[in-house]
Amino acid sequence: MGIFRDSVEKATANTFTRPLPKTPQAQMRFLVKTAKGTRAAADVLGISQRTVERYLTGQIKRPRAELAARLAEEVRRRWQPRVRARVRQKAATTGGITIETRARFGFTAAPGSTDDARIRLITQHLPPHYAARLLDAHTAGATDQQLQDIAAEGLQEIYFKDRGQRAPGLQVAFTDIDYIELDF
Structure with a gap:
């Protein structure tokens, strides 16, 4: 992304009325819900469906740094779309x-x-x-x-x-x- 695109995203994120999910498990749960399934969430993140399921059950608690960044970005991008649109x-x-x-x-x-x-x-x-x-x-x-x-x-x-x-x-x-x- 560029400096302007990042600034628009940051300004939009400052308008959220609820905080983003903090833990990887909560973030994964939200992503699975918005992507409508574990397969779709896995495709978005570029990981296996089984890995997504392991995060949901708590078998994996700490993602690699690269995956954590992708997960946080996807959650941020999908968080409170109606608030963002308003x-x-x-x-x-x-x-x-x-x-x-x-x-x-x-x-x-x-x-x-x-x-x-x-x-x-x-x-x-x-x-x-x-x-x-x-x-x-x-x-x-x-x-x-x-x-x-x-x-x-x-x-x-x-x-x-x-x-x-x-x-x-x-x-x-x-x-x-x-x-x-x-x-x-």
Whole structure:
């Protein structure tokens, strides 16, 4: 995954109303329930059906590190889908999304302006139509660069152009992301 995809997933995970199952046995039980069977859960994890059954009965208590990571990721991905959908819908229709980032911003602007790229720390709330575009692209499997371009366009219009009040013709380049965090 990329930095933007991870940020969207982390923001979504912060909205969960119940904690994720902690033990491998509880995680496996949840995965078997959502995958609708031990065979389907085994296929998702790339292990045998018998191994899944051993986790369910408690014969195996500690998975290998690689399997533990895959199991935790699958559980996180399937956890509380209705809560996840409700939060995304609210962000896309009424709430918007807040981006906090430290990255290099450069500009293409009128001659005589300072267009040298520099590192900036920006925290900006983007309106719902940018949140909708970002979340729809994420759901459709957009690349990190495509998500970055949508965020750059939103920051350009809202932060740098002040919703079209200044800097007509300004084009923002959003590169060298140190970190980015999203919040619904």
